[in-house]
Amino acid sequence: MPETIIIGAGIAGLAAAYQAKLQSRSAEIYESRDRAGGLLDNILIDGFCFDTAVHLSFASEFAVREVFDRTPHITHIPVSLNWDNGYWLKHPAQTNMHPLPAEEKVNLIKGLINAExxxxxxxxxWLVQQYGYEIAERWPLKYTRKYWTIEAARLGTAWVGQRMRxxxxxxxxxxAFDSKTPNQYYVKEMRYPERGGYKAFIQHLIDEANIHYNLKAICVNFAEKKVTFSGGLEVAYERLISTMPLPELISIAKDVPDDIKQKADSLYATEIDLISVGFRIPNxxxxxxxxxxxxxxxxxxAYSPNRKSPANVPEGCSALQFEIYWSREKPRNLSIEEIKQNTLQAIIKMGLAHSEDIMFMHHTYVPYANVVFDLGMEERRDVVRSWVERQGVSLAGRFGEWEYLWSNQSMMSGLNAYIRAWSA
Structure with missing residues (x-):
């Protein structure tokens, strides 16, 4: 019997296995896919390397840096842009309105001054009181509909933290008066591997872990301390760490009270269609x-793989990856070809390239992207988490804990989940 079973070989599951190794204990990871990495996995296409959505590290935790810094990396100043109907504005848009017509700037600033x-x-x-209605509707309210797939009035605020300036x-x-504004991003620098995509930061963890691939958990019996995987494999455990999405864990667990099932069913996340585009021209x-x-x-x-690292593209080429979000509140009603066509039109509209410059457009579907913090979610989620933890299970990772965690936070979540599992 393994001392510890870990469901999921994303960064949190890998971190839990790493912590087991540090404590000279055994741990086995069971992964439903044929690859490790989870959301940090990469997409390789004809000499191009794409991440699974935008990833850049600003980890400050010693335990994370001790692992990530083994990998040679590039340091970036986190300067990003906003495309707004013909204008490129530095991010955040509200403090970089210089390119806009004077009349528009006056209206937006008046809204901020008059915000109640x-x-x-x-x-x-929160947005309207922070920015005034005019700025809020021009940028963050509109973006919320695209990124979170619901209206901002249906979201809570606990997740915001330092993410919004x-x-x-x-x-x-x-x-508004001067284009030479300081970088106002919430971190001063970001790091990215020289080669191998973002996944290179965790490749050491993958190489050192005991991972069983193509085994999806289909039943968990907390009372008997057993997990059944696809194909009928049944594994008993001393300690169980789950990084699988919390609602899915509840759906396969035996003897779950009805109220816990109902609360788990109310939890949902966004999903992504990623359109990765390779160009035969640079920059x-x-x-x-x-x-x-x-x-x-x-x-x-959208993000640029070649700006993250030149090694992500063949010489003389460049790349972009576009993120299109859906959820059960905004289900996809378009074909992949229609999404690709819309992306092509966007590339042309923004003046980035011509259709003849494109080498390929590749689609990847990601079923879990971001936990949706709809109103009251945290209270419902906490009831579910508490019940699971009372069954002797440690939860870890963005979807295991059902929390808005960056990669460094997800790694810390895995390390701490292992410690909790053996301190109980």
Whole structure:
């Protein structure tokens, strides 16, 4: 019997196995796919290397840096752009309005000055009180519909943290008058592997782990401490760490109370169609990554693999990857070819390239992207998590904990889940 079973070979599961090794214990990972890495896996196409959506590391935790820094990396200043109906604006848009016509800037700034304060009941309240309605509707409210797939009024605010820069009238005015504004991103630098894509940061963990591939968990019996996998394999365990999506874990567990099932069923996440594009010309993208506000463009965000590292593309080429988000609240109603065609039109509209410059457009579907923090989600989720943990299971990772975790936080989640599992 393995001392510890870990479901899922994403960064959290790999980190849990790494912690077991540090403590001279055994751990076995069971992965449903034929590859490890989860959301940090890469996509290889004809000499091009794409990540699974945009990834850049700004980890500060010693335990994470001790692993990531084994990999030779490039350091980037995190400067990104916004595309807004014919204008390229530095990010964040509200403090970089210089390219906009004077009349538009005046209207947006007046909205900020006249923004009223009051009770904040949802994310829309937060945005409107922070930026004024005009700025909020011009950028973050519109982006929310594309990225989160629901209206901001249906989202809570606990997830925001430092992800959104708060409005400061002095910064807004300076950015309206002058294009030479300081970088206002919430970190000063980001790191990316020289070769091998973002996955290279965790390749050491993959190489050192005991991973069983193509085995999907289909039943968990907490009382008997057994997990059944596809193909009928049944494995008993002393300790169990799950990084699989929390609602899925509940759906395959035996003897779950009805109220726990109902709360788990209410949890949902976005999913992504990734369109990875290879170009036969260099330097297509104007930035490491950029946000897209045009409502006729499906993608909400795109990033440049070759700006992350020149090794991600063949010599003389460049690449972009576009992210299109859906959810059960906004199901996809288009074919892959229609999504590709929309992406092509976006490339041309933004003046990035011509159709003859494109070598390929590749589609990847990712079933879990971001946990949706709809109103009251945290309370429902916490009830489910508490019940699972009372069954002697440690939860880890973005979808295991059902939390908004970056890659460094997901790694720490896995390390801590293992420690919790053996301290119980």
């Amino acid at each position: 304060s009051g009770n904040i009941c949802n994310y829309q309240d 708060k409005a400061d009238i002095s910064e807004v005015l300076m950015g 297509v993208s104007p930035a490491l990554w950029f946000y897209i506000y045009d409502e006729d463009i499906l993608a909400s965000r």
